[in-house]
Amino acid sequence: MNQIWGAFLRGINLGNRRMKMAELKDCLEAAGFAEVKTIAASGNARLRASGAEDTIKPRLEKAIVDRFGFPVGVVLRARDELEAMLDDHPFGMVDRKADFTRHVLMFDQPLPEGIVLDSLPGNTEILRIDPREIYIAAYRQPNGRYTERVEEVLKPLYARVGKSNLDTMRNWNTIEKIL
Structure with missing residues (x-):
């Protein structure tokens, strides 16, 4: 299903693990994600993607390691999960x-x-x-x-x-x- 996701990157912009959010946006767009928007400078992105969490997460993590040269764990939440968090x-x-x-x-x-x-x-x-x-x-x-x-x-x-x-x-x- 094609939907909005929140992607939260762990442990970036600490020590040598630096990335600019404009570069992260470019990286995710180049990897085929749509409507990419970064939020704050601590590794938060909203994007549109098709597939389940267990297929999107590895795609994100691979795109990031390929572009930035270091692995980054990503915690994902689908739009409905984020809305439920905000509502409750x-x-x-x-x-x-x-x-x-x-x-x-x-x-x-x-x-x-x-x-x-x-x-x-x-x-x-x-x-x-x-x-x-x-x-x-x-x-x-x-x-x-x-x-x-x-x-x-x-x-x-x-x-x-x-x-x-x-x-x-x-x-x-x-x-x-x-x-």
Whole structure:
């Protein structure tokens, strides 16, 4: 089926893994993807493609490694999945007066059932765990930072799933802009 996809690249524009979004757009168009638009400079693209996730993902990853010379994992979400995330997010339960940032950690495979993560109240709060997403509120700390303890909260998750399940975290503003 020909549809809109959100592609979220993991670990780019860090160290020597640099790419300009205009070059990413050119790369994806050259690989046959249509209506390509990049969002922010952290490896987010909206595109139109035919096929299922398990055929589009390897095409994207191959095009990127061929063009940029390093492998990049891609987490994909179909338009209907993105719309469902936008329609049913849990951020409304957070006090609107609080100084926090909204994030979603997306996985390319379903998480094991029964995952439980403890929040750090006033710091990093796990709002909801879905099969392939974790919604996080990160509160501003006295040093002005928001997300510095997220890894600590997620450590039990990574101990359980290891590195076999590709993930990438995005600010919720990016999810709101992707469609």
